[in-house]
Amino acid sequence: MPAASLQYDCRSSTDWYALSARHDAFRLRWDQPTGRGWEACYRLAPGLWLRTLDLEQASGCLPAWIPGNHLTLAAMLDGTTCLEAPEGAAFELSGDRLLCSHRRQGTAFRDHCLEPGRYLMVLLILDPERLRQPPFGLTADDLAAFAPGIDDERCLPLDTALHRCLRDMVSPPVDPRRLPLYLQAKSSEFLCLLLSSPTLVSPAPRVAPRDRQALEAARRRLLADLARPPRLTELSRDIGMSESKLKQRFREYHGQSLSDCLHQARLREAERLLGDDRLSIARVAEALGYEHPANFTTAFKREFGLTPRDYRKRQRLAP
Known part of the structure; x- marks a missing residue:
């Protein structure tokens, strides 16, 4: 995985997904009324992507798109936003929660910036089958406890260890030549910490x-x-x-x-x-x-x- 030296202008919320079929690492420049900054995308392993979206003076409603047949884990490190699903469910993210989404098909969300200013979101996007392979080796029952149901979302607490791990991915203290190895290791660390959480002791609850x-x-x-x-x-x-x-x-x-x-x-x-x-x-x-x-x-x-x-x-x- 090379450093994200390829750069493109972002024109829609699905640009990153289209480019992911052609490149392992790239950056998208955001220059829109709702926010200006950069989105960086890395393929860390087959079926595992890392995205970071870092905007200055974000405001209003940002476009958001979640791919189908994947688990998407999203967390805010700076700023406060509210992700609204097409069905109307809304999830506020402000640094202490991790949103887990599992969609059958690609789905457009509405991303409402609740506090104008810095916006820093980190997303891990993975094929659920990836979690059944080493080093994770989850069973079907394990996945049921970890992942929300199809076309559903679940919020989990983002403790300080998980938060620091995501911070390290955004600001890696390593030589750029070592970045691919570092991000792969950090993503595995994050997932292992998450899967070891005492929160994941029962299937996600169904809530009216x-x-x-x-x-x-x-x-x-x-x-x-x-x-x-x-x-x-x-x-x-x-x-x-x-x-x-x-x-x-x-x-x-x-x-x-x-x-x-x-x-x-x-x-x-x-x-x-x-x-x-x-x-x-x-x-x-x-x-x-x-x-x-x-x-x-x-x-x-x-x-x-x-x-x-x-x-x-x-x-x-x-x-």
Whole structure:
């Protein structure tokens, strides 16, 4: 797989798929009212593609197209967007979720940018049969637990390890000559981490449209203010669902509990805030809703293996 030196202008949402039949690596230049930037595409192995879409000042509704007979895994690393399926189901992506889509035929989605500005999406597109081959070797039952049903979508939590793995693919710290090998290794690492997730212990739940809307609203409400999240009683009242049902269905649908969802979102935001040297560690802790900085330090070190102070020092030294 060569570096993506071939360049083309993007004219439609299906350009990348047409070019993938002819090239193993290429870039598409976006210059549209909805966003300007670059899309990079790499064939990492037979039946496995990596796409990154990096736009500045994205806004409005972007075209999105998902190929048929493949699993598409999509995550936002910067920005917030909402992918709307033709059937009307909508999935908000903002850095803490991975959308898994399995379509029988190529399908056009509507991609609504919820916050104008930087837009960075990473997608892995793979033939499900690829997961039945080494190094994964999944069985049919394994695939049923991992993949949504045909013509359906499923959201999974994107924990910090998975998030960092995707970040490494977007900003690979290697010589360009080693890029193909690096991306192949990172994609395998990502899939192995994902397949080892405790979330994948049962088939994807079938959720009624009304409950799906309520559970999406519950997540948005929970993460709207990380410093002052709503109590369970408030959240239950706001979305019109009993507390016990909310806790159970939230875990089934989102793949994690309410508290784990909030915890992971706080840690991802902590990484971003620690990049601003003007903010003290105590101020970062306060902005994330930690009553004491020591509690923040303990939670951060448990997740990243470094204290916030040491993490900040390492980031300063990074190339």
